[in-house]
Amino acid sequence: MKLERKQYWIACLFLLPALAIFGLFFYYPFLQSVYYSFTQWNGLKAPVFIGLDNYKYIFSDQQMLDGMKNTLKMVAFGLVVQNPLALLLALLLNRKFRTRAFLRTSFYLPIIISLVVTSIIWGELLKYDGFFNGILKPIIGESHIQDWLGTVYTSFPTIILLTQWQGIGYCALIYLAGLQSIPTDIYEAADIEGAKGFALFRHITLPMLMPSVTIVLFLTVVGALKLFDLPYLLTNGGPGTSSYTLFLAVYNAAFKAQNYGYATAAGILLAIFIIIVTIVQLGITRKREVEL
Amino acid sequence: MKLKGWSALASVLLLTTVMSACGSNNNDGGNSAGTNNGAANNGAANAGTNDGAATNDGAATNDGATNAPAANDKEFTIRVGAWFLDERPYMVQFKKDVEEAYAKLYPKAKIQWDVVLGATYFDKLKAQFASGSAPDVIFYQGADIAASGNLADLSGEPWVNRLTDGAKKDMQTHSGGKTYGVPMGLSIGGGVWYNKKIFSDLSITPPKTAQELFDAADKIKASGKTPITLGFKDQWTAQMFFTNWLNSYTIDNPTLGKDVYDGKVKIADDATIQKVYTNFEQMKEKGYFNKNAISIDWPQSGQMFASGEAAMIVQGPWMPGANVDNITKGGFDKFDIGFFPLASDDGKVAMTLGSNEALGVNAKTELMQESKDLVNLITTSDIISPFMAGDGALTSFTDVSVTYADPAMNEVQAAVDGSTVLTSQFISYLPASAVTNMLDSLTKVVSGVKFNPGDLKAAQSSLEKDKATVVLPAE
Numbered sequence: 001m002k003l004e005r006k007q008y009w010i011a012c013l014f015l016l017p018a019l020a021i022f023g024l025f026f027y028y029p030f031l032q033s034v035y036y037s038f039t040q041w042n043g044l045k046a047p048v049f050i051g052l053d054n055y056k057y058i059f060s061d062q063q064m065l066d067g068m069k070n071t072l073k074m075v076a077f078g079l080v081v082q083n084p085l086a087l088l089l090a091l092l093l094n095r096k097f098r099t100r101a102f103l104r105t106s107f108y109l110p111i112i113i114s115l116v117v118t119s120i121i122w123g124e125l126l127k128y129d130g131f132f133n134g135i136l137k138p139i140i141g142e143s144h145i146q147d148w149l150g151t152v153y154t155s156f157p158t159i160i161l162l163t164q165w166q167g168i169g170y171c172a173l174i175y176l177a178g179l180q181s182i183p184t185d186i187y188e189a190a191d192i193e194g195a196k197g198f199a200l201f202r203h204i205t206l207p208m209l210m211p212s213v214t215i216v217l218f219l220t221v222v223g224a225l226k227l228f229d230l231p232y233l234l235t236n237g238g239p240g241t242s243s244y245t246l247f248l249a250v251y252n253a254a255f256k257a258q259n260y261g262y263a264t265a266a267g268i269l270l271a272i273f274i275i276i277v278t279i280v281q282l283g284i285t286r287k288r289e290v291e292l
Numbered sequence: 293m294k295l296k297g298w299s300a301l302a303s304v305l306l307l308t309t310v311m312s313a314c315g316s317n318n319n320d321g322g323n324s325a326g327t328n329n330g331a332a333n334n335g336a337a338n339a340g341t342n343d344g345a346a347t348n349d350g351a352a353t354n355d356g357a358t359n360a361p362a363a364n365d366k367e368f369t370i371r372v373g374a375w376f377l378d379e380r381p382y383m384v385q386f387k388k389d390v391e392e393a394y395a396k397l398y399p400k401a402k403i404q405w406d407v408v409l410g411a412t413y414f415d416k417l418k419a420q421f422a423s424g425s426a427p428d429v430i431f432y433q434g435a436d437i438a439a440s441g442n443l444a445d446l447s448g449e450p451w452v453n454r455l456t457d458g459a460k461k462d463m464q465t466h467s468g469g470k471t472y473g474v475p476m477g478l479s480i481g482g483g484v485w486y487n488k489k490i491f492s493d494l495s496i497t498p499p500k501t502a503q504e505l506f507d508a509a510d511k512i513k514a515s516g517k518t519p520i521t522l523g524f525k526d527q528w529t530a531q532m533f534f535t536n537w538l539n540s541y542t543i544d545n546p547t548l549g550k551d552v553y554d555g556k557v558k559i560a561d562d563a564t565i566q567k568v569y570t571n572f573e574q575m576k577e578k579g580y581f582n583k584n585a586i587s588i589d590w591p592q593s594g595q596m597f598a599s600g601e602a603a604m605i606v607q608g609p610w611m612p613g614a615n616v617d618n619i620t621k622g623g624f625d626k627f628d629i630g631f632f633p634l635a636s637d638d639g640k641v642a643m644t645l646g647s648n649e650a651l652g653v654n655a656k657t658e659l660m661q662e663s664k665d666l667v668n669l670i671t672t673s674d675i676i677s678p679f680m681a682g683d684g685a686l687t688s689f690t691d692v693s694v695t696y697a698d699p700a701m702n703e704v705q706a707a708v709d710g711s712t713v714l715t716s717q718f719i720s721y722l723p724a725s726a727v728t729n730m731l732d733s734l735t736k737v738v739s740g741v742k743f744n745p746g747d748l749k750a751a752q753s754s755l756e757k758d759k760a761t762v763v764l765p766a767e
Contacts, residue, residue: 042761060753063732128587235525238525239739242739
């Protein structure tokens with residue numbers, strides 16, 4: 001008993017430096033951030049306590065509201081389009097055919113390219129006198145071609161499509177790993193029982209794939225909620241607020257409008273929102289997971 | 293206090309981390325509304341609240357040595373923070389001149405140039421102020437920095453008496469009757485630079501009213517060229533165009549900014565503000581702007597102008613130098629450029645004149661005298677005059693004259709002389725958040741959406757929320 005207690009205190013002693021550093025550089029600033037979220041602070045003058053004003057204003061701030069609208073669109077698109085497409089792609093890439101290895105690499109390749117590089121390349125391809133309009137012009141006529149990132153109607157849909165270019169390959173890879181972990185003897189047993197085609201997918205593949213579905217949905221939802229880099233680099237939220245996302249709205253509130261207190265409040269609220277969404281989503285998908 | 297400073301720094305970093313913010317060279321204005329035209333690639337922004345009495349006819353050249361202490365053997369490193377000191381020849385020369393002159397005062401001193409190009413510098417500077425680690429000598433933009441208490445009071449320095457009347461009213465370097473920085477020249481807030489060859493080929497004279505500008509744009513468009521190139525992906529360019537045009541319309545309504553600040557007038561309801569938006573709407577509808585106006589940045593719009601594809605560009609005083617660079621790098625045909633200011637319907641013109649870059653001393657520096665000496669020698673004619681010339685700035689010192697390489701700068705001087713020079717401008721009375729909202733509405737219009745005054749309500753509510761952060765111009 002004495003020895004156990006001694007070991008306990010020694011363990012605590014070893015943990016202490018790490019805890020102190022973590023506390024100083026994470027918890028203390030975090031608590032400070034909570035304080036700043038109740039202040040008006042431009043980073044230069046001393047913060048002025050304004051109570052809940054920052055939190056109240058978030059719900060009437062056009063940039064935040066448009067950011068929320070676009071972020072939810074992104075989440076919905078990820079769930080309804082990206083995931084099924086990624087699963088379909090994984091099912092195709094799981095089959096045996098000659099160019100399988102090449103295609104697997106090709107679909108994964110976008111993930112390893114830096115987002116800054118990606119945004120520059122896509123920015124060039126999509127510009128008014130760029131590659132895509134060069135192809136479209138003879139087909140649909142000059143009057144119909146667009147500055148895809150420069151109109152309120154096309155800027156955010158274009159960004160959504162660009163995120164799919166990277167996202168689908170990544171999610172497909174996770175699904176592919178899941179598919180390959182399903183034991184083949186289950187399929188053989190089902191085959192003997194007479195199960196074929198879609199019935200195999202519905203009753204064996206999908207239930208066995210649920211852990212992967214959980215991961216992919218989690219990554220899709222959190223990735224969509226955190227969408228920042230592409231709109232920041234390609235449009236900076238414009239034109240107007242048409243391509244704002246929640247994170248971009250928070251960033252611009254801090255570094256463009258210099259409302260650090262307000263941005264901190266929005267950041268805290270956003271973090272809480274993400275935690276809630278994640279807990280709900282994980283709760284739903286985990287229930288459907290099948291234990292082997 | 294130290295702990296509080298570090299925790300503030302850590303909080304800023306935490307906020308940055310939480311948002312997964314990544315670096316960028318987007319110059320979308322890390323400036324407060326007090327600094328009116330955002331940060332250009334050379335950090336061009338005007339507080340725009342100065343008297344236009346600047347003169348380029350300096351008398352005798354000031355010799356910094358007369359005000360400087362004798363050389364001493366103290367060994368130290370002095371840090372100078374800046375966001376614009378890049379590899380342009382006049383910038384390189386400036387650094388060299390400063391180092392050589394300072395070496396005469398302090399032979400064993402070393403100058404460390406802490407340069408972060410672009411608007412990120414200001415984010416870093418705020419964190420440095422909060423943590424007590426800001427450079428000793430600080431280049432800055434923004435009236436809010438002068439009024440923040442982070443800069444030393446330099447009112448007693450010898451160069452203060454040499455400032456021109458206009459420079460003495462520079463909002464960016466003066467606050468509460470005290471001087472906190474050196475105005476590194478007085479720059480115009482911006483205006484229209486035009487391709488003289490295109491204008492002459494089409495028999496167009498520089499427009500003197502808004503309608504003449506539309507007529508000129510009509511002719512240029514008919515010739516197959518783009519009348520005006522915009523690079524509104526950089527929001528400060530949108531701010532520059534909008535505010536400079538609005539300034540001319542506010543001549544008849546000089547208290548508009550104050551009235552809006554006081555709540556007597558609502559932004560969304562004001563006819564003068566609406567007029568400028570409808571001007572942009574009209575120009576967009578008639579195809580006077582480049583079709584990629586929203587998705588290209590200022591350097592790309594500068595390329596369009598240099599290539600001769602576009603006839604006009606709204607930019608700051610750095611344009612003559614930048615255009616020569618663009619022509620050389622792009623291998624385009626050379627052409628002369630001219631300048632005219634943006635006028636109202638009835639031909640009234642208001643221009644702002646203020647310091648582009650301001651130079652101050654960290655209030656908490658341990659090298660106070662050494663820093664003041666450095667600032668003092670930078671104000672000497674030999675060092676600051678070539679800098680002002682390169683920057684396209686008018687002199688801010690009575691005894692410093694500036695010779696410009698490009699004759700277009702004479703047109704700038706003539707435009708300043710022939711215009712009403714404002715001591716404050718509309719957006720000086722708005723917080724940065726409200727300015728951002730107004731620019732959001734502008735980019736929406738320029739992207740092709742009809743102007744809706746209701747969109748300006750967002751700016752009104754930002755003003756009401758952040759009113760306390762506004763550094764009001766001196767009455």
